[in-house]
Amino acid sequence: MEGEVMMKLSKYVLYDILRSKIIIAYTLFLFIVSISMFQMEENSSKAMLSLLNIVLIVLPLVSLVFTTIHYYNSYEFIELMSSQPMSRTRILLSEFGGVSISLLSAFLVGVGIPVLIFSADATGFALLFTGMCLTLVFASIAFLTSVIARDKARGIGFALLLWFYFALIYDGLVLLILFSFSDYPLEKLTLLLSALNPIDLGRIFIMLKMDVSALMGYTGALYKDFFGSGTGILFTTGIMLLWMLLPLWLAVRKFKKKDL
Amino acid sequence: MRHFIIILLLSISLPLFSRTIIVGNNQPVRSLKIAIAIAKNFDTILLHAGTYKEGAITLTKSLTIIGQNNPVLDGEKKYEILLISGKNITIKGIQFRNSGYSAMDDYASIKLVDASHVTIENNEIFNSYFAIHISNTSFVTVRNNRITGSPKSEQLTGNAIHLWKSNYAVIENNHVQGHRDGIYFEFVTFSSIRNNLSEKNIRYGLHFMFSNDDTYFNNTFRNNGAGVAVMYSKKVKMENNHFEQNWGPSAYGILLKDISDSYILHNTFFKNTVGIHLEGTSRIIIERNIFTGNGWALKVQASCENNDFHHNNFTGNSFDIGTNGSISLNTFYKNYWDKYEGYDINKDGIGDIPYHPVSMYSMIVEQNPYSLMLFRSFTVQLLDKAEKAIPSLTPENLS
Amino acid sequence: MIRIEHINKRFRKLQVLDNVSASFTKGQVVSLIGPNGSGKTTLIKSILGMVKPDSGKIYVDEQLVNSDHTYREKIGYMPQIGRYPDNMKIGQLFKMLQNIRNTPVEKLDKTLIEKFELEKIFEKPMRTLSGGTRQKVSAALAFLFNPAILILDEPTAGLDPLSSEILKEKILVEKKKNKLILITSHILADLDELTTHIMYMQEGKMQFFKDMEALQEETGELRLGKAIARIMKGEQFNNEWIDKMLEIKNDEKIY
Numbered sequence: 001m002e003g004e005v006m007m008k009l010s011k012y013v014l015y016d017i018l019r020s021k022i023i024i025a026y027t028l029f030l031f032i033v034s035i036s037m038f039q040m041e042e043n044s045s046k047a048m049l050s051l052l053n054i055v056l057i058v059l060p061l062v063s064l065v066f067t068t069i070h071y072y073n074s075y076e077f078i079e080l081m082s083s084q085p086m087s088r089t090r091i092l093l094s095e096f097g098g099v100s101i102s103l104l105s106a107f108l109v110g111v112g113i114p115v116l117i118f119s120a121d122a123t124g125f126a127l128l129f130t131g132m133c134l135t136l137v138f139a140s141i142a143f144l145t146s147v148i149a150r151d152k153a154r155g156i157g158f159a160l161l162l163w164f165y166f167a168l169i170y171d172g173l174v175l176l177i178l179f180s181f182s183d184y185p186l187e188k189l190t191l192l193l194s195a196l197n198p199i200d201l202g203r204i205f206i207m208l209k210m211d212v213s214a215l216m217g218y219t220g221a222l223y224k225d226f227f228g229s230g231t232g233i234l235f236t237t238g239i240m241l242l243w244m245l246l247p248l249w250l251a252v253r254k255f256k257k258k259d260l
Numbered sequence: 261m262r263h264f265i266i267i268l269l270l271s272i273s274l275p276l277f278s279r280t281i282i283v284g285n286n287q288p289v290r291s292l293k294i295a296i297a298i299a300k301n302f303d304t305i306l307l308h309a310g311t312y313k314e315g316a317i318t319l320t321k322s323l324t325i326i327g328q329n330n331p332v333l334d335g336e337k338k339y340e341i342l343l344i345s346g347k348n349i350t351i352k353g354i355q356f357r358n359s360g361y362s363a364m365d366d367y368a369s370i371k372l373v374d375a376s377h378v379t380i381e382n383n384e385i386f387n388s389y390f391a392i393h394i395s396n397t398s399f400v401t402v403r404n405n406r407i408t409g410s411p412k413s414e415q416l417t418g419n420a421i422h423l424w425k426s427n428y429a430v431i432e433n434n435h436v437q438g439h440r441d442g443i444y445f446e447f448v449t450f451s452s453i454r455n456n457l458s459e460k461n462i463r464y465g466l467h468f469m470f471s472n473d474d475t476y477f478n479n480t481f482r483n484n485g486a487g488v489a490v491m492y493s494k495k496v497k498m499e500n501n502h503f504e505q506n507w508g509p510s511a512y513g514i515l516l517k518d519i520s521d522s523y524i525l526h527n528t529f530f531k532n533t534v535g536i537h538l539e540g541t542s543r544i545i546i547e548r549n550i551f552t553g554n555g556w557a558l559k560v561q562a563s564c565e566n567n568d569f570h571h572n573n574f575t576g577n578s579f580d581i582g583t584n585g586s587i588s589l590n591t592f593y594k595n596y597w598d599k600y601e602g603y604d605i606n607k608d609g610i611g612d613i614p615y616h617p618v619s620m621y622s623m624i625v626e627q628n629p630y631s632l633m634l635f636r637s638f639t640v641q642l643l644d645k646a647e648k649a650i651p652s653l654t655p656e657n658l659s
Numbered sequence: 660m661i662r663i664e665h666i667n668k669r670f671r672k673l674q675v676l677d678n679v680s681a682s683f684t685k686g687q688v689v690s691l692i693g694p695n696g697s698g699k700t701t702l703i704k705s706i707l708g709m710v711k712p713d714s715g716k717i718y719v720d721e722q723l724v725n726s727d728h729t730y731r732e733k734i735g736y737m738p739q740i741g742r743y744p745d746n747m748k749i750g751q752l753f754k755m756l757q758n759i760r761n762t763p764v765e766k767l768d769k770t771l772i773e774k775f776e777l778e779k780i781f782e783k784p785m786r787t788l789s790g791g792t793r794q795k796v797s798a799a800l801a802f803l804f805n806p807a808i809l810i811l812d813e814p815t816a817g818l819d820p821l822s823s824e825i826l827k828e829k830i831l832v833e834k835k836k837n838k839l840i841l842i843t844s845h846i847l848a849d850l851d852e853l854t855t856h857i858m859y860m861q862e863g864k865m866q867f868f869k870d871m872e873a874l875q876e877e878t879g880e881l882r883l884g885k886a887i888a889r890i891m892k893g894e895q896f897n898n899e900w901i902d903k904m905l906e907i908k909n910d911e912k913i914y
Contacts, residue, residue, distance in 0.1 A: 008758040012751060016744035019784075045553075045576045046598065049636075057638050076742035080797075083707045083736040084759055087728045171639035178630045186630045194633055203637060211555065211578040211635065259670075260709040 009081065009091065013098025017070065023102050026062060030054070030110025038118040045210070048123055051111060052206060055131040056199050057167055059107065060138040064159040067099050067142035072152040079260045088256045092143070096248060100139045107131050123209040130202035137198045137243040138163075144247040147254045170197045191226065195235075198243045205236055284308030292317060292325070292333070299323055307331040307354060315339045320346040327353035330384075333369075335359040337387075340367045350379040359388040366418060368393035372400060380405065390418030391439065397426045402434060409438035411462050419444040420461070423451070431456060441467040442484065449473050457482070464489050465506070468496070477501060486510055487532060491517040499525045503532055512537045513554070519544060529554055535577070538564045547571055556582045556622075565589035574598060578635070580617040582626055587618065620647035660684050660808060660839045661706060666715030668701055668863075675701045676712065677863040683841065685807075688834050688853050691843040693860035699843045700739065702860070703810055706841075707736055719808070732760065735806035739813045741797035743785040749796060750781030753803065762804050770832075771799040774825045790817050798826055802833070809833060809840045816844075827853065 017023055033054060037047040071078075074095065081091045111131060115124045142159055149155035174193050178186060194200045208227050226232045281295045282288075283305060289295045293314050295305045301322040309329035316339040319325075331354055335341040338360045342351070356369035368390035372378055374397065381403040385391040391407040394400055400423075407420040420436035422444040423429055429451040435458075436442040442458030442465045445451070453476035458465040465481030468474075468490040477499040481488050487506030490496060496519065503513030513532040514524070518540045527549045529535035535554040536546065540563045548571045551557035557577040558569070562585025569590065574580050575598040581587065594610075602613040621640050625632050634640050661683045668676040675698045683689055691699045704710040706717055708724050708731065717724040720733060743752055757767070772778060775795040780788075788796070794817045801809060809830075815823045830840060830853055842853075858868045869877075 008755060012747060012755045013744065015751070016746045019746035043576060043598070052636060053638070053641070056636075074744060076738070076740060077744055079709060080736075080738060080741065080743075082709050083731060083734070083738070084756065085728050085731040086759060167638050168642075171634050171637045175624075175631060175634060175639065178628055178633075182628050182630070190630050190633045200633075200637065204633070207636060257711060259711055260704065 009086070009094035010097040010101070013074075013095055014101050017098055017102040018105070022066065023106055026066070027106040027110045030106060031114065034111050034114035038114055044119040045123075048115075048119055048127065048210065051115070051127060052203070052210070054111065055127055055134065055206075056203055059131055059134050060167060060199060061163045063103055063135050063138035064142045064163050065156060066103065067139045068146050068155045068159045069152070070099055071095070071143065071146035072155060075260075082260055089252050092147075092252050092255045093248075096139065096143055099143075100136050103135045103139060104132055107135055121209075123206065126206045126209045130206050133240045133244070134198060134202050137240065137247075140244050140246075140248040140251070144251040144254070147251045147258060166197055166199050171200065174200075195239045198240060201236060201239055201243075278302040278304065280304045280306060282306045282308065283312075285310050296321065296323065302348075316343065317341060318343045318345070319349065320344075322346060322348035324350040325352065325354070326350075327355070327383075330355055332357060335367075335369065335388075337361065340365070340369075340371055342370045344370065344372045344378060345374050347376045347378070349375065349377070350381070351383060352379070353382045355384040355386070356388065356391075357386040359390070361389045361416065366390050366393055366422070368418070368422070372397045375400065379403065384408075385420075386410075388418070390422055391420045391436070393418070393422045394426055394429070395424040397423075397429070399428045400426065401430045401432075403430070403432050405434045405436075407434065407436040407439070409461075411438045411460070414440055414462050417462060419467070420458075423448045427451060430454075434458075437461060441465075442481070443467070445469065445471045445474065447471060452476065454478050456480075459483050461485060466490075468493060472496070475499070480504065481506065481513075483507070484511070487512040487515060487534075489515040489517070490519055490522075491515070492519075494520045494522065496522040497525075498523065498527060501527045502530065503527065503535070504530045506532045508533060515539075516541045516544070523547070524549060528552070529557065534559050534582075537561075538567065540564065542566050544568070545570075549573075550575075551580075552576050555579065559583065560587045560590060562586055567591070570594050572596070574617070579619065579622045579625075582622045583618055584626055592617075616648070619644050660720055661841075662718040663702075663706075664716045664718075666702075666705060666712040666717060668698075668705065668710060668712045674863045676705070679715075679860075679863075679865045681858060681865060681868055683839050683856075685839055686834070686837045687855050688830070688840045688842065689856045689858055690854040691841060691858045691860065693866075696862075697860040698863040699860055700812060703812055703841065703843065706810065707731065707734065732804075733806055734808045734810060735801035735804060737797045737801035737809075737811045737814055739816070741793045743793070743796070745784065745786035747785050748782055749777060749785065749788075752785065752796065753781075753800070756800060756803070760804050766805060768802050768805040771795075771802050771825070771829055774829075775799060775822060791819055791822070794818050795822055798829075802829060807838055809838060811840070811842045813843055 034051060037050045038044060041047040041050070078091060078095065082088060112128055115128060141162060145158045145162065146155045149158050177193070194204050204227060227236060281299055281303060283290065283292050283295045285308070287308065291314060292305065292307060292312055296317065296319055299305060299321060304324045304326065307325060307327045309331050311332040311334055313334045313336055319342060333341050333354055333356050335356070335358045337358045341356050341359050351370065359369040360367045366389070369385045369388040370380060370392045372394040376398045378397065379401045380392060381401070383405045385405065385407045387410050391409070392402055392405070402421055409417055409420065411417055417440045419441040420439040420443065421431055421434065423446070425447040427449045429448060431443060431451070431453045432455050434456045436456065437458070437460045439461050440463050442461045443453060443456065444467045446469045448471040451474045453466065453474070456479045458479065459482040461484045463485050464487065465484035466476070466479070466488040469492050471493050473495045475497040478501065480502040482502070482504040484506050485508060488503060498514070506513055511533045513529040513535045514537070516536060516538045520542045522544050524536070524544065524546045525548055529549065529551045531553040533555045535551045535557040537559045539561045542565050544567045546567065546569045550573045552575050554577045556579045557574050558580070559582045562583065567590045569592045571594050573596045580597060580599060597615045597617060600611050600615045602611040602615065604611050606612070621635070621644050663679060663681045666676050666679050679702060691702065693699050701710055705712050706719065706724065708728065711725065719730040722730040724730065777795065777799055785793070798814060801811065814826055818826065834840060834853065854871055856868065856870045857874060859866045
């Protein structure tokens with residue numbers, strides 16, 4: 001019954017977002033960029049490299065900002081829904097469902113179709129998998145920050161800050177750590193550090209396909225052994241899942257106690 | 261008609277000069293050892309199908325031993341199966357299996373010591389410690405053999421085709437796998453290695469040391485523990501070989517160490533951790549090779565000088581060149597780099613600004629291998645872009 | 660039907676609800692009045708479960724608010740500002756809520772949809788609607804499921820006089836059906852003919868809760884606004900706000 005109710009709401013949220021100009025523009029942007037990459041570059045591996053940047057940089061940013069804006073724009077609607085016989089959990093999850101399905105569709109149409117046409121290999125699928133995971137992870141994080149932040153401006157500011165942190169600052173810090181402690185064996189640490197940033201985790205997952213030769217050198221062999229193994233795939237998927245579910249769970253918890 | 265009579269006469273009289281001894285379960289002679297004992301030089305022994313467990317066999321006469329319908333010589337994991345020490349010997353069409361293992365001696369399925377003019381062809385060798393072990397031998401041909409080891413540790417497995425202190429050897433059309441080194445050359449000169457496939461060996465597909473004036477071409481070295489090592493040699497010509505999927509922390513398409521005056525032409529390096537690793541090499545010409553999908557196409561240590569790299573194609577490598585210092589003592593020209601981002605206004609197909617194949621990040625990785633974890637991250641790309649705008653860290657301009 | 664027991668709510672430094680207790684029953688039309696920031700909306704939102712009180716309990720038909728969401732099936736709510744997903748069509752909004760509420764079609768009360776002539780614009784997306792039309796949609800939604808309790812937050816603000824009249828008539832009809840109707844409003848004049856009880860709040864406290872007759876008896880005034888003004892002047896409440904309220908009453912001449 002509850003699940004049914006959720007679907008009912010999700011369906012309309014989805015319907016609403018899929019008609020929004022922003023999501024259509026986003027889909028078109030991804031599609032045009034992807035197609036032109038494949039057309040412009042002489043080999044598809046170079047195009048995949050450019051797409052890697054889209055997936056690792058643009059996707060989290062759009063996911064964060066779009067979700068945050070959507071949350072605040074839907075605030076009154078969420079209020080109205082909460083006056084209906086529906087639990088708060090279902091309302092938030094329905095909103096999450098609607099937002100994430102629409103972002104996922106934009107990604108799958110915009111990037112998925114070109115990749116399937118031009119580069120349907122292991123690297124391509126790793127890219128799509130990572131893109132989907134990152135979309136969900138950052139939508140989930142955005143829900144958490146939106147529920148916590150008091151107003152739209154703060155919410156978007158917070159989202160941008162987080163993006164800046166995960167996409168840029170974090171790796172800078174890691175580089176700093178690696179150089180500061182270069183005299184110590186850092187294999188385990190690098191594994192841990194990569195798990196603490198979903199963008200890094202996704203990047204390494206794609207690299208395992210794209211740069212398998214280089215990864216076999218040095219410490220990379222450890223990555224290959226670890227991430228390439230069954231345990232590693234479970235680990236990657238598990239951590240990604242955790243990155244999706246944990247912020248969402250915290251958001252729901254906070255949202256249930258929140259005054260609307 | 262006269263010709264016919266001469267041929268007839270010859271064919272009747274031949275056995276008088278060289279006999280054929282047939283060895284088989286239903287034959288008068290049932291043992292290869294006995295056949296060798298009764299045979300005279302230039303006789304032929306036909307070994308019929310069957311499994312022969314005769315311990316260690318020694319052959320010093322000039323005989324041709326031909327297996328028919330795949331006879332098996334089994335060493336029962338105890339014996340060195342066939343020891344050859346003589347000249348004008350051919351061993352053909354026999355399956356050798358289960359040679360003995362010894363920590364003291366290099367037991368082999370076929371061992372040649374102080375021999376010359378020996379041909380070993382169309383044999384199959386399984387489960388040996390060493391498969392073919394050749395020392396102090398001239399004019400040996402090892403052809404069309406199929407050698408499969410059961411890989412254990414590096415210590416428990418010998419080499420598939422092992423040559424020591426020999427010359428004028430031809431190693432061709434063999435398929436070797438699952439040994440320590442696929443083909444091993446030490447103090448071997450004026451020899452050639454061609455059309456072989458060497459794969460899945462624990463250490464090197466080809467291990468080449470102190471061997472001058474040799475050629476190897478048309479070989480494929482694939483998926484070996486450490487790729488191919490060519491060390492302490494000069495005047496080596498390497499041509500038309502394929503080096504594929506040699507993966508590992510110290511695996512190389514080719515590891516060149518203290519090599520000089522050699523040629524590397526028309527080879528393909530595909531998906532190796534390092535395409536060519538050069539250390540202490542000089543006066544080598546690396547020309548018209550294809551480097552695709554390698555971790556590092558080239559690793560040029562600062563100890564290399566006067567090497568020429570030209571007309572090579574570099575595509576889809578994670579890094580084009582890595583170095584621990586500088587590569588400025590070597591010459592690069594007319595190579596194709598797919599990472600080139602410059603322009604070609606005059607459309608002559610040559611970029612108008614020189615390419616920097618050593619990225620800043622590849623220098624960082626060289627210093628701190630763990631930072632490989634950050635490869636392709638936004639931060640690293642920004643670093644590289646910044647370095648391109650203000651070049652200061654990475655070495656010289658190359659084109 | 661609704662029982663409020665000692666609820667308190669504090670937003671940072673501001674005590675928005677200060678030990679408020681009240682009880683509303685069937686057939687009452689309660690006007691909840693008070694200046695801005697007096698806690699009216701917070702009280703309504705507490706009943707709807709949108710605001711969680713720091714302490715105290717609220718029961719709707721003996722069902723504790725916040726324990727479960729099913730009690731909200733009995734409530735129709737019209738918010739002060741109705742904002743809906745931009746690209747959702749009006750028809751879809753109604754359909755979605757019907758789906759969520761699971762009310763059979765024959766039990767739906769479509770009077771307001773018909774009277775506001777909303778069916779004509781069922782295919783229009785919400786973003787194209789004026790504030791007034793959105794208010795009409797909100798009102799129609801509140802009454803659609805024929806709930807036993809109606810909570811209307813500033814229902815006539817933003818509505819044109821004609822629609823305002825339609826809504827008032829509808830409230831009267833529902834009043835006769837022995838429903839509980841809770842209305843917040845600034846414009847007292849609007850509520851005159853409907854109200855049975857007045858609840859007056861200021862600074863988070865409930866100042867009084869009286870029925871109209873008693874109020875009129877006490878003050879001798881027939882008009883609601885004046886009645887309140889009198890009572891509040893007598894008790895020396897915030898005079899400024901009373902004056903403002905009376906001013907609005909004078910504007911009534913426009914209608």
